[in-house]
Amino acid sequence: MHGNTTKQLNKRKVLHYIQNNEGHSRSDIASALKISKPTVSNIVDELLEEGWIREKESEKASSSGGRKPFQISFNENATYIVGIDIGGTSVEIAILNLSGDVLGKTNLDTQANVDNDLIKQIADRVHHLLDESEFEMKQIMGVGIGVPGITDVDNGIVLDAPTVNWRDVPLKAEMEKLLHCPVYVDNDVNVAALGEWWKGAGKTDDNFLMITLGSGVGCGLIINGDLYRGATYAAGEIGYMVTDKNAAEKEYDQTFPGYGFLDSHVGGPSITKRMLRHLGEAEEKTEEWSAEKIFEMAMDGDATAKKVIEDFLSHLSYGLINVITIINPQQVILGGGVSRSLDHFLPHIIETIQKHLPIHTNISVTKVEDVSLIGAGYLLLKEHDSILKV
Known part of the structure; x- marks a missing residue:
């Protein structure tokens, strides 16, 4: 059993190395991982047979002037992943390859389907997208x-999701029944943080926050x-943060x-x-009156829109100050639908934060397109016990 475990571990190591280092030869892999050449060679043969990698002759001869070595690369189309992002407004669904490239995409209106067996509607749409693609x-x-x-996350149960009216819903079990494949479930903001970790800020930083602004606000913590x-799986639920004591003591919508x-003061609908x-x-x-339209009007100088957006910016800035103080991240990335309107207002947010906080943190809007869909795919790679587990 132990030998088999070591072999599996080595196999995973070799595959991860190939994934992150394109075009290396068998002997390169053996030296880099300090695994014997014969072992690496056997593993590479197995991975080739299983379709995880490709091997082709190098265009350059070896440095010793001998025959050309074979270069090995990862086969990002060995298998595929479906990523699903359930939002308060719409459900986005994508097919991804193992490099996180989006190969097909569709969506459906969340609120129009909330009372119409939403889980089955999503599963049907997945099947439809697969057929179409x-x-x-x-x-x-x-x-x-x-x-x-x-x-x-451990049991795949949605404990409380107000926008879709779910409490204690066994989403993993229900989806696996409908789709006949492994399903992993997490909070949408954690999933966005995973997308940023795979394809964005996570490439350089090990400590960052992903704050998504959509129907409400949430925070994923790496x-x-x-x-x-x-x-209890509730880290980063900053929507419950109070950013104005006086306003919170009164009735608010x-x-x-x-x-x-905070949800009710910085979410798009608010x-x-x-x-x-x-x-x-x-x-x-x-x-x-979409949030996007109101942001545009504020930029054009409309007095009412400016007042609304200034109020939004104030609550968001103080929320960021509080969370940065506790976590001390290298950076904060803003995502979600509302973030697409924020570039123009970032200097204002940064200025407010700097006024109250001596800790330096980079603040930016995500540059990763489909960050939540990509993160949903990464969730599967992270949680599913396969050779690709990250």
Whole structure:
């Protein structure tokens, strides 16, 4: 048994090395990993046979002038992953290869399907996307899902997700029944942090926060190179943070039942609500007043929009000050739908933070497109016990 375990460990090491170092030869791998050449050669043969890697003759002769060595590269299309990001507004679904490239994408309206067996609707849409993109289910290694709420990762149970009205929903078990493959579930912000870790800030930093601004606000924490989930999977639930004691003591509108103070002051729907209130417009006009439109109007100098956005920026900045003080990250990355409107306002946020905080932290908006979908794919690679486990 021990020999087999060592062999599996070596096999995983070799595959990870090939994944991260393209175009090396068998002897390069043996020297880099300090594993004997015959062992590496046997492992490479197995990986070739299983389709995880490719080997082709180098274009250059070896330095000793002998025959050309064979270069080995990772086969990112050996198998595929489905990433699903369930948001309060829409559900995004993607097919990814093992390098995190998005090969096909679709979405559905969350609120229109909340009362219409949302889980089955999502599974049906996955099957439809696979058909459309000419993939078969047997080519799919598994599925990673980000959920807008507190999630028991070990058992795949959504404990509380207000925007989709889920409490104690066994999402993993239900999805596995419908999709017939391994499914892993985590909070949507943790999943976005994993996407940033795989393809963005995580390439350089081991301590960073991913703050997503969508229907509400959440925070994914990468601490010392690992995802921190907390004692009851509720780490980073900064939507419950209070950023104005006086306002919190009065009655305030919860954007969704169960949403916290900060959710209800920096989420997209809360920006819309406040704009409508300032204008004296009826709530039915919500569709006409997206957060994006209000940000644009503020940039163009509209006084009412500026007032609404300044209020948003104030709550967000003080929320960031509080969380940075506790975690001391190298950087904070802002993601989610609302973040797409933030570039223009970043200097204002940074200035407020610097006024109150002597600790330096880089603050930026994510540059990773589809960060949550990519992170959902990475969740599968991280949690599923396969040769690819990261």
